[in-house]
Amino acid sequence: SAQGAERLMNLHPMWQGPLAVPGGDRQSPIDIVVRKSVLDTELKPLKTTYDPKTCQQIWNNGYSFLVEYDDTTDKNTLKGGPLQDTFRLCQFHFHWGETNDWGSEHTVDRRLFPAELHLVHWNADRYSLFEEAVMEDNGLAVIGVFLKVGKRHEGLQKLVDALPTIRHKDSVVEFTCFDPGCLLPANTDDYWTYHGSLTTPPLTESVTWIVMKQHIEVSHDQLAVFRSLLFTSAEEEVQKSMVNNFRVQQPLRGRTVRSSFT
Ligand SMILES: NS(=O)(=O)c1ccc(C(=O)NCc2ccc(F)cc2)cc1
Numbered sequence: 001s002a003q004g005a006e007r008l009m010n011l012h013p014m015w016q017g018p019l020a021v022p023g024g025d026r027q028s029p030i031d032i033v034v035r036k037s038v039l040d041t042e043l044k045p046l047k048t049t050y051d052p053k054t055c056q057q058i059w060n061n062g063y064s065f066l067v068e069y070d071d072t073t074d075k076n077t078l079k080g081g082p083l084q085d086t087f088r089l090c091q092f093h094f095h096w097g098e099t100n101d102w103g104s105e106h107t108v109d110r111r112l113f114p115a116e117l118h119l120v121h122w123n124a125d126r127y128s129l130f131e132e133a134v135m136e137d138n139g140l141a142v143i144g145v146f147l148k149v150g151k152r153h154e155g156l157q158k159l160v161d162a163l164p165t166i167r168h169k170d171s172v173v174e175f176t177c178f179d180p181g182c183l184l185p186a187n188t189d190d191y192w193t194y195h196g197s198l199t200t201p202p203l204t205e206s207v208t209w210i211v212m213k214q215h216i217e218v219s220h221d222q223l224a225v226f227r228s229l230l231f232t233s234a235e236e237e238v239q240k241s242m243v244n245n246f247r248v249q250q251p252l253r254g255r256t257v258r259s260s261f262t
């Protein structure tokens with residue numbers, strides 16, 4: 001249940017930090033109330049161009065695992081949708097629960113998904129580094145994709161097979177030739193979009209969120225491998241399973257969630 005997840009979340013040591021940025025009125029994630037979202041006919045289809053050859057490494061940063069791309073050129077771009085500028089992919093990562101009953105950060109009419117994928121892009125038309133863009137209103141664009149447990153995701157398996165090599169915090173391995181586009185749902189024309197924040201510290205309010213209506217399916221076993229990762233580094237005595245690495249939903253504070261579809 002959401003309550004169970006919430007109670008659990010607030011206990012977790014990882015979240016003793018600032019759960020809400022003081023004065024933060026555009027925090028993420030949020031619950032997307034479908035009937036309150038507003039159709040915006042000006043919203044365009046998303047345009048993504050990803051080059052699998054620019055995939056560089058996969059690593060455990062102690063709260064998720066990240067697949068990082070070379071973002072020094074315009075090889076991996078996101079345009080269109082609600083965006084005016086061209087954004088560059090720098091990394092993607094996931095959030096998940098300890099059971100299939102919860103794990104996503106965003107919810108749709110309070111519905112929780114077992115996991116959520118985030119493809120993180122920064123505004124390369126206006127800034128020259130991610131670190132710069134992350135401090136600016138229109139600096140980042142993150143695509144959120146819900147995961148459901150069902151059939152095995154063939155494209156995900158290469159990534160799942162690499163996870164046992166980065167079990168501990170701060171472990172990094174080379175990871176090449178991975179097309180992040182294979183993790184997008186078939187239909188990327190239907191999405192919700194709103195202005196929000198990073199969902200982990202520093203929680204900066206610089207993100208245009210684009211949350212896909214259509215989910216992707218992964219198998220129970222594939223998701224179980226996510227849960228075999230550890231929050232803790234190899235040196236620590238007590239090993240903690242990397243699960244429930246999601247933030248609880250934040251107040252909407254009068255924001256409008258726009259939809260690209262009816
Ligand atoms: N879950 S999410 O998609 O919202 C998200 C995306 C990226 C980051 C991130 O890069 N943090 C490190 C960071 C933050 C600011 C910096 F300036 C440098 C590194 C955090 C959360």
Ligand SMILES: [Zn+2]
Binds near residue numbers: 093094095118199
């Ligand atoms: Zn995330």
